[in-house]
Amino acid sequence: MASEEKVSPHVILFPFLAHGHVPAFLRLADLLRARRPGLDVTLVSTPRILGSLSLPPASPPLRLHALPFSPADHGLPPGAESLADIQVHQFITFFQASESLRPAFEEFLSGFGSRSPVCIVSDAFFGWTADVARARGAPHAVFLPGGAFGNAVFFSVWEHLPHARTAADEFPLPDFPGVVLHRTQIPRYMLPATGADPWTAFFRRVIAFCRKTDAVLVNTVRELEPSGLNMLRRSLGVQPRPIGPVLAAPAPSDSRDDASIFRWLDAHPPRSVLYISFGSQNSISADQMRELALALEASGRRFLWALRPPLGSDAKGAFDPEWLPAGFEERAARASAGLVVRGWAPQVRVLAHPSTGAFLTHCGWNSVLESLSRGVPLLGWPLGAEQFFNAKLVAEWGVCVEVARGNLESSAVDKEKVAGAVRTVMGENATGDEMRRKAAAIARAMAAAWEAPGGSAAESLEGFLRCVEASVRRYAPL
Numbered sequence: 001m002a003s004e005e006k007v008s009p010h011v012i013l014f015p016f017l018a019h020g021h022v023p024a025f026l027r028l029a030d031l032l033r034a035r036r037p038g039l040d041v042t043l044v045s046t047p048r049i050l051g052s053l054s055l056p057p058a059s060p061p062l063r064l065h066a067l068p069f070s071p072a073d074h075g076l077p078p079g080a081e082s083l084a085d086i087q088v089h090q091f092i093t094f095f096q097a098s099e100s101l102r103p104a105f106e107e108f109l110s111g112f113g114s115r116s117p118v119c120i121v122s123d124a125f126f127g128w129t130a131d132v133a134r135a136r137g138a139p140h141a142v143f144l145p146g147g148a149f150g151n152a153v154f155f156s157v158w159e160h161l162p163h164a165r166t167a168a169d170e171f172p173l174p175d176f177p178g179v180v181l182h183r184t185q186i187p188r189y190m191l192p193a194t195g196a197d198p199w200t201a202f203f204r205r206v207i208a209f210c211r212k213t214d215a216v217l218v219n220t221v222r223e224l225e226p227s228g229l230n231m232l233r234r235s236l237g238v239q240p241r242p243i244g245p246v247l248a249a250p251a252p253s254d255s256r257d258d259a260s261i262f263r264w265l266d267a268h269p270p271r272s273v274l275y276i277s278f279g280s281q282n283s284i285s286a287d288q289m290r291e292l293a294l295a296l297e298a299s300g301r302r303f304l305w306a307l308r309p310p311l312g313s314d315a316k317g318a319f320d321p322e323w324l325p326a327g328f329e330e331r332a333a334r335a336s337a338g339l340v341v342r343g344w345a346p347q348v349r350v351l352a353h354p355s356t357g358a359f360l361t362h363c364g365w366n367s368v369l370e371s372l373s374r375g376v377p378l379l380g381w382p383l384g385a386e387q388f389f390n391a392k393l394v395a396e397w398g399v400c401v402e403v404a405r406g407n408l409e410s411s412a413v414d415k416e417k418v419a420g421a422v423r424t425v426m427g428e429n430a431t432g433d434e435m436r437r438k439a440a441a442i443a444r445a446m447a448a449a450w451e452a453p454g455g456s457a458a459e460s461l462e463g464f465l466r467c468v469e470a471s472v473r474r475y476a477p478l
């Protein structure tokens with residue numbers, strides 16, 4: 001290179017093919033470019049995912065690079081380029097299929113030539129990019145869109161199989177004995193895992209790659225998760241850099257459906273609406289949906305429910321009236337007691353609306369951060385992945401009441417328990433007041449993390465950028 005001082009990295013961001021991951025990487029692109037104007041950043045994904053992004057005008061525009069992906073070659077539905085497009089039982093096939101992107105990713109990188117300074121920031125699920133980076137002598141980082149405690153526990157649970165033989169309902173984690181889990185907090189695909197199954201093989205590869213990377217960025221706040229960060233450091237052998245909250249930008253508000261949602265919210269008093277969503281890729285069963293509907297009626301509280309098709313039904317299929325109790329939507333509409341949104345809701349803006357008083361969530365980490373950053377307390381109903389551990393954490397923070405667990409038919413939902421919890425969290429009572437007070441304090445801590453100077457997220461990201469700049473100056477292509 002002509003002048004070492006002039007070298008600046010070209011950062012490649014490679015999120016996993018899922019809605020819970022792509023927006024956080026997009027936001028990371030904004031944060032990087034805001035700190036280093038003119039920095040080249042390329043977001044790599046599949047054609048359909050890139051085509052679905054609505055990017056605000058920016059100068060220079062964010063670069064996008066599409067990798068060809070053919071889900072049908074792996075026995076997946078044609079066009080299924082995101083976890084949101086498939087059923088939970090197909091996830092493992094999708095994870096394995098995602099590894100077929102490697103040759104196209106390598107070819108993309110080879111297009112940079114032998115002397116371009118490139119830093120790769122990948123999703124943990126694309127941890128194999130650590131090997132690709134190493135082969136080029138380029139720095140590599142993993143960005144975890146989830147939290148520190150949730151990820152550390154998730155990794156530990158994969159490393160201490162099998163759980164099918166765990167005799168006690170409760171058991172401590174061997175590497176973190178202070179963390180005690182209940183069998184119902186083990187995701188259903190993990191319970192039968194032995195170590196020789198494809199799920200375990202995939203996630204153990206993920207963990208091994210996370211131990212090879214140069215840096216781990218995590219979507220959490222240093223002041224909120226000191227012990228989770230410590231656990232993650234012990235698990236991965238590198239000091240994770242907390243750069244959160246990395247919050248998805250609100251989606252553009254151009255749809256007529258969205259306008260009617262906000263008109264409806266505008267018509268109700270502050271903090272009077274319970275928002276309900278189970279994220280972008282999970283669902284509860286039809287039986288559980290009906291029970292939840294009855295619980296909402298019994299609670300007497302107003303609700304806005306982003307309703308995805310139930311577990312096991314075709315995610316793209318038509319809405320089936322059997323999913324809800326007879327007359328439920330009509331009764332809710334007549335009394336202005338509730339609104340069912342069939343499909344996607346503008347969640348970030350719903351949570352920011354003053355009428356929203358609480359969020360019944362599966363505890364996906366984006367949902368947790370989006371809610372608490374607005375001071376909105378939670379009702380937890382974790383369904384899979386690390387959601388059970390996120391729910392445990394936020395319950396310990398005093399901002400979540402867990403009302404149910406799991407999405408199997410056998411995971412019973414107690415209508416009275418759900419209704420009672422909704423009344424408590426949304427009510428003018430000591431518990432509800434305390435939860436709102438704690439959620440507001442967390443919102444302030446999240447805002448402070450990005451407030452310059454000295455905000456912990458801003459400081460962590462700056463430290464990361466300096467390390468990347470130092471390593472690309474030493475960049476020695478093979």
Ligand SMILES: O=c1ccn([C@@H]2O[C@H](COP(=O)(O)OP(=O)(O)O[C@H]3O[C@H](CO)[C@@H](O)[C@H](O)[C@H]3O)[C@@H](O)[C@H]2O)c(=O)[nH]1
Binds near residue numbers: 145345
């Ligand atoms: O109707 C909807 C439903 C979801 N969302 C958005 O979709 C995202 C959902 O993300 P999250 O709450 O994290 O849930 P998942 O989509 O389930 O996320 C996956 O990725 C997360 C981050 O790694 C993990 O914490 C979860 O366990 C994993 O399932 C959020 O930004 C929501 O705002 C909407 O805008 N509208």
